[in-house]
Amino acid sequence: MTRPKDPRLAATRNLALDVALKILHENGVLAVTHGSVSTATGISRSTLYRHWPKLESLRNDVFLLAATSPNFPPKTNGPFRADLAWMMGNLLIALNETPWGQVAPQVVALAATDSQARAVINDFMRDRIASVEAVFAAAGERGELLESAPVGQLAEMAIAVPYFRKYIAGLPLDREWLDTHVDLICRLATKPAVT
């Protein structure tokens, strides 16, 4: 019943993954190997092979670590524009400044051929979209949104465009652009002010 829990296991595992994440960030997926992690950490290569018998499993765990970057909880106390701006601001930070932001293209590329990586990303993105949808839902219950607003599609759009701009189109992703983006989403979802 009681787990023995040798602290060395967790220690080497955490150290290895930490350094592996740094390697991934600095030198790309291909640089993440038992050998490189061994020399960078001082952990013996054979020990690393014991923890991750296959290279794929090592990289997968590194991706998981990268993907578990700060997942900001939704802010839903209103008003809608403030909540949405807060969420999207956090997304911008996540893409521009966290390990996940740096590593996302590599993980996405891996997901094209690796079903495990694909599953990790799918879960991750589903959570992100759900967070934004929660913002819409809360605003809807407060009566701030148009009845007809397709909140599911709008939430997806809100997230899709930043990802697209940064990784695919290579367009800038700064505060200034974000403001206009949030404005547009707001205008599409909320009741126009009575004049």
Added chain:
Amino acid sequence: MTRPKDPRLAATRNLALDVALKILHENGVLAVTHGSVSTATGISRSTLYRHWPKLESLRNDVFLLAATSPNFPPKTNGPFRADLAWMMGNLLIALNETPWGQVAPQVVALAATDSQARAVINDFMRDRIASVEAVFAAAGERGELLESAPVGQLAEMAIAVPYFRKYIAGLPLDREWLDTHVDLICRLATKPAVT
């Protein structure tokens, strides 16, 4: 002065890249190696090393080949919804059925570290967005759109969401979904029908 231009050079290069593209498509980036291309084409491994001394250069050329997929010209003769649906349908085909669609994540990942690849994608995407913007512009001149419609942002959205769904979120990208997507973009851009 006159370039000798031995036809064998182009022949082996084209054959190798053609087959390499197929390998990339069927087995992923990692399967594209001098060895695999050699056995698949019958070209000697040493010859392939002569053309591409580094593995990276071989893969890069395959990516560039994949990126030069058919670029559909915009349809702008109206009505707006038909034009937009036609454009987006072509995008869906491009993503689901062409080499580019299969390989895009790999090229995007490469673009994170390779400035040449980055430039290729930037140009490619700029053209795509411009094509959709042309559809909006033509409809605008026919008076089909709202004056206030932010056509630049909407065109970007129209393209961003399919890319996001397919490559990042891992969501389906079928005709049924596309219809609702086109509907939404239309509703945001066009004058509501007078009731």
Added chain:
DNA sequence: GCGGTGCGATACAATTTGTTCTAAAAGTAT
């Protein structure tokens, strides 16, 4: 202290990646 377990080190095999050399084949120029 004791048994069990993780760790480090080494040795080894198989595959991958890249280089080098030579002879043969194909192309170009005269």
Added chain:
DNA sequence: ATACTTTTAGAACAAATTGTATCGCACCGC
């Protein structure tokens, strides 16, 4: 057709990567 140049095929070889197996040692929980 002949002479010259360039490309190709093939093999041998080196180096790095990937993975396995074994050993003694150090550490952990009890």
